[in-house]
Amino acid sequence: MGVAERRQREREERRVVILDAAERVFLSKGVAVATMEEIAQQAEVSKGALYLYFKSKDELYLSIVTRSLRELVVRLERAAAAPGSGLERYRRLLHTHAGFALEEPDRFRVGIGWLNTNYSVTDDSPLFGEYRGLLERTLALSVAAIEQGKQDGSVVTSLDSLELATQIGAALFGLMVIQANRLEVDRRVRHGLQWERLIGSFVDLVSGAIAQPGRARTA
Amino acid sequence: MGVAERRQREREERRVVILDAAERVFLSKGVAVATMEEIAQQAEVSKGALYLYFKSKDELYLSIVTRSLRELVVRLERAAAAPGSGLERYRRLLHTHAGFALEEPDRFRVGIGWLNTNYSVTDDSPLFGEYRGLLERTLALSVAAIEQGKQDGSVVTSLDSLELATQIGAALFGLMVIQANRLEVDRRVRHGLQWERLIGSFVDLVSGAIAQPGRARTA
DNA sequence: TCAGTTGCTGACCGGCGGTCAGCGTCCGAC
DNA sequence: GTCGGACGCTGACCGCCGGTCAGCAACTGA
Known part of the structure; x- marks a missing residue:
């Protein structure tokens, strides 16, 4: 039984090596310019071997984006769990999200690489399902904070x-x-x-717009 | 002298034929998927002939986007010229801009095709200069409307x-x-x-946020 | 040791943007 | 009308790229 497990473990390790290599190349070159040949070199395998682990460049891309999204959702969950009014929680979510995007702009740009492209991602793959679930989670956290704000009186x-x-x-x-x-x-x-002011003062603008008048709020 | 002029005219006409063909293909397929071969077929010339008129696919792209931007700026200028307070003008600009983008989503998507790509557009080309000037004009119109609003008391x-x-x-x-x-x-x-409500009610939200309190305003 | 399984490689494929030698057509001079 | 040079265009070709798979080496268990 030990051989099968070792092999499975090695396959998974090789898969992660490839993912890490791909992420480095995507981050430094951009998704479109990144080549499978270069990813293969960084991962120290042949180009053909990449396709033993990932169906296509697109699947590699989606796997990397999903990894980042997991990290983002963890941070947003943490921000949403901290105490405060609904409005304060919502503001914190906005700041956290923006902070995540802008602490590594390359990562963010990779994450929105689907814009204007024709990546044919299959709707029915488990990976796409996860990706989609994570995106929906980010929206749900915002809706929940706004709803809380309506209940506690901090949001109109x-x-x-x-x-x-x-x-x-x-x-x-x-x-x-x-x-x-x-x-x-x-x-x-x-x-x-x-x-450096752009997003912060925009969050102030919109939170001012949705704040319930006459409520003390952190501005 | 007549032969040189006719030839110049024919070159210009052929150039427009190619631009129109490229626009059709870009709009229907997206910039990345559009091929020079297909554009050449639509224009009824050889692929090689495209490069007699445009330096690259990128230049073709930029030429088309610049054409659209010219049209957008005409509309924005018209919207800015209509009477009303600064806030009303600004709202009208926002609605006009969004209307232009969304009346033909394909055109808008082509226009933002530079996102996340590495199109190497030379800063010093006259075409890029025009493109840049048009973009700056759209920003300047908004700034002017806001400034007017500050003066007439409709904007904070x-x-x-x-x-x-x-x-x-x-x-x-x-x-x-x-x-x-x-x-x-x-x-x-x-x-x-x-x-269909999304942008309209967002414009309401932000214009409410920047409106001077106590002023009658069109909401 | 050996047959079957597994994992991997690298040559190959077709598609794409871009290039340019070669050819046909046009034009003006004679 | 003829001819040489200029002009405009074509299509075969190039290298690059994502993806494929026959063939080979290494591993495994009997």
Whole structure:
């Protein structure tokens, strides 16, 4: 029985070696420019061997993104668990999410690599199911914080929680995209922005917009 | 002298034929999947002939995007010129921009194709200069409307106009990205959104946030 | 030791953006 | 009308890339 287990363990270890190599190459070159040949070299296997472990470049990509998302959700769960009003929790979620994206812009850019591409990810794969579940979890945490805010009186009740969470999530996404691509933005638009203030003061703006008037709140 | 002019005219006409063909293919397939071979077929020339008119696929891309941007700026200029308070003008700009993006989502997706890619666009080409100027113009129109709002009392004065225009611009961008890619979003996150309300009610949210209290405003 | 299983390699495939020698057509001078 | 040079275009070719798989080496258990 020992041989089968060892082999299984070795396969898993090799798989992780390949994932780590792919992540390094994706992060440094970008997904589109990264080549399977270079990933293979970094992993110290042949290019053909990559396909013994992963069906395609796309599956490699999705595996790496899912790994990052797991880490993000852990952080968001932790942020959501800390005490405070619903509004405070929501603000903390926004800051945590933005912090995660921008502490390593390359990772974030890899994560949104599906934009404008035609990666054919199969809906029915367990991996895609996990990926999707993680994304949904991030949205659910925001909705829950907003709902709590409605109950404790820190958030206005007139707006739909899901719609709000989606709008502000998408808005924050736009800001993260812009900031993660600041070099390209700087090449396209001359501006005098203080990048380090951008997201913080935007979170202030929107939390001001959804705060219940007359409630003491941390601004 | 007549022969040189005719030839120049024919070259220009052929150039436009190629641009139109490329636009059709980019719109239907996406930039990455579109092939020069297919563009050549649509334009009824050989693939090699494309390179007599455009240096690369990237230049073809940038030419098409710049064409769209010209149209967008015309619309924004018109929206900015209509009467109203600064806040009303700004709202109209936001709605016009979103309307342009979403009336043809394919066109918008092509326009943001630079995200996460390594298109090596030369900073010094006249084409890039024009493209950049157009982008800057869209930002400048927003800043001007906000400034007008500060002067006529419809917008709060406590926030920096450029920062605000950039934040809300980026936020709107995020919403447009999400909505233009709604099929991919639907595959990733189960939600009960009413897509047609999403941007309109977001514009209401942010304009409420920046409106000067106590001023009658169109909500 | 040996047959069967497992794991891996690298040559190969077709698709793609880009290149350019070679050819056909046009044009103006004679 | 003829001819040489200029111009415009073509399509075969190139190297790069993701993906494939026949063939080989190493491992395993009887």
